[in-house]
Structures are given as C-alpha cells and as structure tokens.
Amino acid sequence: MDPNRLKGKNILITGAAQGMGAANAEHFAEQGANVCLGDLDLDEAQKVADRINGRGNGKAIAVRMDVSRREDNRAAVKATVDAFGMINVGLFNAGLNKPKFFMDIDEDNWDLIMNVNTKGMWLGMQEVARQMIEQGPQEHVYKLINVGSVASRKPLYDVTVYCTSKYGCLALTHCGAITLAEHNITVNGYAPGVVKTPLWEQLDKDLVEIGFKKKEGQAFDDLAEILALKKVSYPDDVKGTAAFLASHDSDYMTGQMIHIDGGWVIQ
Secondary structure: OOOOOOOOOEEEEEOOOOHHHHHHHHHHHHOOOEEEEEEOOHHHHHHHHHHHHHHOOOOEEEEEOOOOOHHHHHHHHHHHHHHHOOOOEEEEOOOOOOOEOHHHOOHHHHHHHHHHHHHHHHHHHHHHHHHHHHHOOOOOOEEEEEEOOHHHOOOOOOEHHHHHHHHHHHHHHHHHHHHHHHHOEEEEEEEEOOEOOHHHHHHHHHHHHOOOOOOOOHHHHHHHHHOOOOOOEOHHHOHHHHHHHHOHHHOOOOOOEEEEOOOOOOO
C-alpha cells in the first residue's frame, strides 16, 4: 500500500462509525488522507478517529450528523474545512434498511429509508459541492463518491423502498456528474452486494421477523449461493475501490457506478 497515495486529500465520510464507512476511513488515512467521520453515533465515530490518529498517517476528526438535516451537512463540511483547510472528496456512505413486503409499506417506512439513503445523499452532495465551488479550481478534480447498491439493478420485493432509494442514488450520480463537471467535480459511486456489516446483521433479523426467512443467517447463506463467487463480502472487500475513486487514478471518470457484488448482477 502506498502511504502517500491520498496525501493531501481531505475527505468527509458519512455513516463512518462502523461497517464500510469506518473501513474506508481507516484505509484512506493509511494512504495519507485526512478524514472527517460523520455519524449519528458520535461515540463510535470518535473511536474510529482515535484509532486513526494513534497510527500517525493521516488525521481524523469525528462529528455528530444526521444526514437528513441540511444544517448537519453544512456543519460537517465546515468542521472538515476548519480542521484541514479545505475539502477534496465527499464520500456519502450513510444508509439504512427496514424490510417490508410491497403491500405492507407505510409512510413511516418510506420516509425513514428515503430520508437517509436518498435525501441525505442529495443534501451532502449539494453542501460539499458548494464548498468545492467556493474553493475554486485546483490541480486535480474534486470528487463526490456515492455508495449505491446492487439493489438498483436487482429489484427485491421485500426491500422495495430500499431499492427505490438506491435507484435514486444512481440518478443522483448521473445527474450530479453532468451538472458539476463544469466545476471540475466528478461524481462516481460503487454498488456493493451482500456485505457483512451491522446493517446487514440487522436486516437478517428483520427478514426473519417479517416471515421472509425461517432463521437468522439463512438470508446470507441463500444469497451466497446465487453469487458468481459463491461467498458474501466484508468491508475490506470494498475499501480498495473506494480508495481508487478518491485517488488521482480515477480523475477522468465521472457518472460511473462500479458494482462490487461478487457477480450478483450478471447472474
């Protein structure tokens, strides 16, 4: 690993207290980036920041943020700039899921998922882009990175709202890329499949609760069987692609959503 690959990159990451967000934050810092970890769970985000700062390559701060609130996104951007001088990359990772069958979806379920997964991404993109535009041109492009999902390509009737939210993430990536190109800002994303994180562990329990699966762990086992690689993934399987999108290596890419799904989409 190149400890200087992301040196000079100041990166805001949402949903960074655990799972893929935390793994990316630590991986970015190992390559020289400074990272601001935004999350509702400030205590856990601070633990990740402390681990990063204890290693000495890259710096980290933690901020409490509800991504569905514009003022929290603004505050997180300001905290990043106050700490590191500017912002070069925004990684919009915050997300949640709560499965319900199509005919059982209610307004509360819809609002919960859409407010975090899609509205939260839109607000974050806007506020980070505003700061980048205000900073003016730099040698390399600024980068917005959206965390999508295989669910934008594989509709699943037990998580209809989640699928809808991730279709929205894909649209934000495409529309953002077109709109922000004139400001030297690229917009790309990556779409995980089955990743063993706290979000998926809770989803596994919820699928049993609604009667879709008979026992915990069955969803993981069943999904692994339909993947080309025949195994689920972990946050470490995703962080390399995220680092590529944050680095200069992807400067000429925009409007792309890279699938890291073990071959789910092609099955």
